[in-house]
Amino acid sequence: MLLVVGIAGAILCVVAAGIIGVLLHSRAGLVAQLGDARARIAQLESDLDAALRPPPPTNSAERAVRRVIRTASKVRSHGIAGLIQSTVEDLQSWASDDERADILNMAASDGTVTLFFSDIEDSTPLNDRLGDATWVRVLAAHDRVLRTQIERYRGQVVKTAGDGFMVAFRDAEAACRAALGIQRDLPREVTLRRYGPILVRIGIHTGQVVARDGDYFGRNVAMAARVANLAHGGEILASDAVREALDDDAALTLVERDAVELKGLAGEHVVWEIHPPA
Template sequence: MAIVLGVVCVVLVVVIVGFARDRGRLQRQLGDAQLRVAQLESDLDAALRPLPPTNSADRAVRRVIRAATRVREHGITGLIQSTVEDLQSWASDAERADILNMAASDGTVTLFFSDIENSTPLNDRLGDTTWVKVLAAHDRVLRVQIEKYRGQVVKTAGDGFMVAFRDAEAACRAALGIQRDLVRDVTLRRHGPIRVRIGVHTGQVVARDGDYFGRNVAMAARVADLAEGGEILASNAVVDALDDDAAVVLEELEPVELKGLAGEHTIWRVLPPE
């Protein structure tokens, strides 16, 4: 009996030792598997996460996409309701400095507002994929002329632009160049007509953190609201700021009231020189 018990004890010891060894091996394998799963999850998360914008242009594009609904719902005046934080999400320090430097020492600057007429039904008709291509072509046309006449894009929202110029003639000539090139662009002709409204106003503004504020910003937006697609309208202040030999033709329109701004205002249609 003692011998049998001894054998049983030896067998139990062997089994226990083997079990402990197998248990340790299984725990190590389980730990390795958990590490691999965690790594796979991390890799998958990194692959699915959108890449951070690498420059101001990328940030601007993302800001445009997020703001498209706002400008469609509120029109061109929706641009002036953007917050400083919105602007800082895409504008670099250098760009904000350039924007502030557009104004004269007394705060006078010429502002240009634009947007695409009836953009919501146009987007609906074309579909989102084509609409993105149209927006890209539209933006390209605007930025070429803005850069040519040394303007500075203050901010964009959807298909709307707010641009600052040092002088009134540069703003008017950029607007004329934009209207001319819009009808020539191959992409826009294919999906058009793409008709852009433009309003220009000159006045003193309050500059802060790369943005402009004040009554004259609202005035510029209201002038743009009056325009029809393909039309450029300017305030009386723009006409007063133009030299006599400016390369534009001006057609005076009937005085109008502007929402939120007291009195009647003389508005001019800007035309190319004959």
């Protein structure tokens, strides 16, 4: 009897080992088949992409059509986009041939954008007085305040440099309200109260600009930067173009300053102080 049990047990072990071997072999086969299937799918996708990719344009008319199609595709994906060129003559270059050009989603329907420049007044002496370690904490607190208001009013940070911000807004009122929120919240921030006062100057201008590689260029960028340079810490200054772009019901207080000359820009320019509603 014991002999029979032992033989049966041996047979079961052999059968179990065989089943495990078959399963392992099957699993390895399935993994290999899955890998082959993925490779075939990738090849099919590559072939389909190659088949659908149009040949290079051979003349200026075809290039123009391609620009229109590419721009329409971006508008479908991202909404009304782009920062149109600073002159009507440049309008045909809105969708640049450079595939790296980032047509940002900040333009109004007429192609204008509001630019906001800010920096900390006397930042170099502050850095020297506080030391680098503390200055880094101050900058982090400053950045949090700015980014919170920028995000709240749906602005887009174009670039930063140290304590300086360049931001695009879809409309002038959003830029002004973000600026007012920043000036209100900076003195409330715990770190900035401890090491402050940290005074920020802000300049705002509305106009058409050139968009390239996710950055902005042109006369109106220079105008916004020059307006910011006129401001003192705690002030918000705006160009006359901002005042014109604001709706009558914007409920903001604007105080006119004397006309000034701006470096590199011809003529005299009116600037306005932006204050909360009275």
